[in-house]
Amino acid sequence: MTAVRPRSCPIAGTLDLVGERWSLLVLREVFMGVRRYAGIQANTGAPRDVLAKRLRSLEAAGILERHRYQDRPQRFEYHLTAAGQALEPVLIGLREWGIRHLQDPPPAPRFVHTCGADVRTRVVCGECGEPLEGGGLVTVLEESGSARPA
Amino acid sequence: MTAVRPRSCPIAGTLDLVGERWSLLVLREVFMGVRRYAGIQANTGAPRDVLAKRLRSLEAAGILERHRYQDRPQRFEYHLTAAGQALEPVLIGLREWGIRHLQDPPPAPRFVHTCGADVRTRVVCGECGEPLEGGGLVTVLEESGSARPA
DNA sequence: GGGGGTGAGTTTGTTCACCAAACTGACTAT
DNA sequence: ATAGTCAGTTTGGTGAACAAACTCACCCCC
Numbered sequence: 001m002t003a004v005r006p007r008s009c010p011i012a013g014t015l016d017l018v019g020e021r022w023s024l025l026v027l028r029e030v031f032m033g034v035r036r037y038a039g040i041q042a043n044t045g046a047p048r049d050v051l052a053k054r055l056r057s058l059e060a061a062g063i064l065e066r067h068r069y070q071d072r073p074q075r076f077e078y079h080l081t082a083a084g085q086a087l088e089p090v091l092i093g094l095r096e097w098g099i100r101h102l103q104d105p106p107p108a109p110r111f112v113h114t115c116g117a118d119v120r121t122r123v124v125c126g127e128c129g130e131p132l133e134g135g136g137l138v139t140v141l142e143e144s145g146s147a148r149p150a
Numbered sequence: 151m152t153a154v155r156p157r158s159c160p161i162a163g164t165l166d167l168v169g170e171r172w173s174l175l176v177l178r179e180v181f182m183g184v185r186r187y188a189g190i191q192a193n194t195g196a197p198r199d200v201l202a203k204r205l206r207s208l209e210a211a212g213i214l215e216r217h218r219y220q221d222r223p224q225r226f227e228y229h230l231t232a233a234g235q236a237l238e239p240v241l242i243g244l245r246e247w248g249i250r251h252l253q254d255p256p257p258a259p260r261f262v263h264t265c266g267a268d269v270r271t272r273v274v275c276g277e278c279g280e281p282l283e284g285g286g287l288v289t290v291l292e293e294s295g296s297a298r299p300a
Numbered sequence: 301g302g303g304g305g306t307g308a309g310t311t312t313g314t315t316c317a318c319c320a321a322a323c324t325g326a327c328t329a330t
Numbered sequence: 331a332t333a334g335t336c337a338g339t340t341t342g343g344t345g346a347a348c349a350a351a352c353t354c355a356c357c358c359c360c
Contacts, residue, residue, distance in 0.1 A: 006195030008256040010248025011178050011241060017252075021169065021347085028161050037308050045156030047348050052309060062251075073355045075307070083251040089271040090247065091161060093240040098160025101212075101233040102167075106158040117277030121239040127267030138262050139182045171318085187337050197319050202338060223326040225336070 017061040018087065022046040022054050027084065028091055030064065032109060035077040063087065093121045167211040168237065172196040172204050177234065178241055180214065182259055185227040213237065243271045 006012070018024055025044040034040055041051050055078060058064040063084040066076045092111055099105050111119045123132045156162070168174055175194040184190055191201050205228060208214040213234040216226045242261055249255050261269050273282045 004192050004195055007178075007193045007259070009178070009245070010252060010255055010258045011244045012175060013252045013256055014244045014248040015171075015174060019169075019171065019174065021165075024165060024169065025162060028157075028159070038306080041308090042154050043157045045154055048309065048350095049311085050347065073307075083247075086247055086251060087243075089273050090240060090243040092273055093237075093243050093271065094161045094164045095159070097233075097236055097240065098164040101236060102160060102163045105160055106163055108160045109157070113275035113278070113280070113282060115275060115278060115280075117275050119273050119282060120276040121243065122272050122274050123239050123242055123269050124272050125263035125265060125267050126270040128263070128265060130263070130265075132263060132269060138264065139259060188335080191337090198321095198338065199340085200318065223336075 017063065018058070018090075020054065022050060023058060024087075024091065024094070026051070026054055026058065026078075027063070027080075027087060028109075030078055030080055030084070031088065031091060031111075035079060037076070040078070058084075089121050092119060096120050167213065168208070168240075170204065172200060173208060174237075174241065174244070176201070176204055176208065176228075177213070177230075177237060178259075180228055180230055180234070181238065181241060181261075185229060187226070190228070208234075239271055242269060246270050 018027065022044055025046070026040055029040045029043050034043055037051070037055070040046075040055075041048060044051070046054065055064065055066075059066055059078075061083075062081055064078045065081050067079055069075055069077050095108060095111065099108055113119055124130060125132065168177065172194055175196070176190055179190045179193050184193055187201070187205070190196075190205075191198060194201070196204065205214065205216075209216055209228075211233075212231055214228045215231050217229055219225055219227050245258060245261065249258055263269055274280060275282065
């Protein structure tokens, strides 16, 4: 029996925070400017109790901030923190993949540059900035020091 | 009561395929060159039955392909299709976010350029290629035609 | 002041997926 | 013959998700 030693890696860590069923859809809405409970609930379809729980956990993770915009009754808006904003490439990556690879791509909310064109993600070398189009990428396993081609 | 009309969008569609708890971790392993059941199970920690289910659904989604590498007993390896390869920016985006924003970032498997440097994602304009560093991005809601700043 | 509506949840009861652990079947190694 | 591996499948229990109803604090309008 091979020992089960789940890799602790930043991908897993990030998914612990935003990898649950509704979290990224909640973030999609906030990115689109829908900041209040009712709108997020209507546009995602998340059950109300689950949505409340997700909003709390995204807040606890430092991804959303809750701002009171009225007292009596207290009402809140959810805003992205800097860390939340930094999830934009993930959402855009998911969107881009869906547009290209889903069997029957649904209409896509557009994320557009100020010049009017759609944005897209690109994987680049962190140092020289050169784009990697599938090739030239190697994964290195830290624990063993061995490298294998992707 | 606001009517619940879940947005059908490519982000949601993509998450229907890879948004479940273990799917992206399975893909991480395959990207890292771990292609067999036992290795994927050990490195992700996914329960065996759930892993079997996820491998089937990723195969059905056209993201993985099952290749028989021996008969008697039949044994399989899981390989990325072109569509699966195209999820690379999402994984790299999650990894990059984790490295920068997790409270206590775990050691990261490296995704390196052939020049030896870590890769990263960049959001660029699909047309002019100009990088967008947080600014200059607008979300357009197709259904209403209204635009709001992100 | 009574009736209807909204916004943001919480409560309730059921169903379902996840989970760990045990089991299977076909093999290999000693 | 015994033990071990690989790739699952089966089993039974538990927690989470789910839909629907309910709550609470308001506002509006007649």
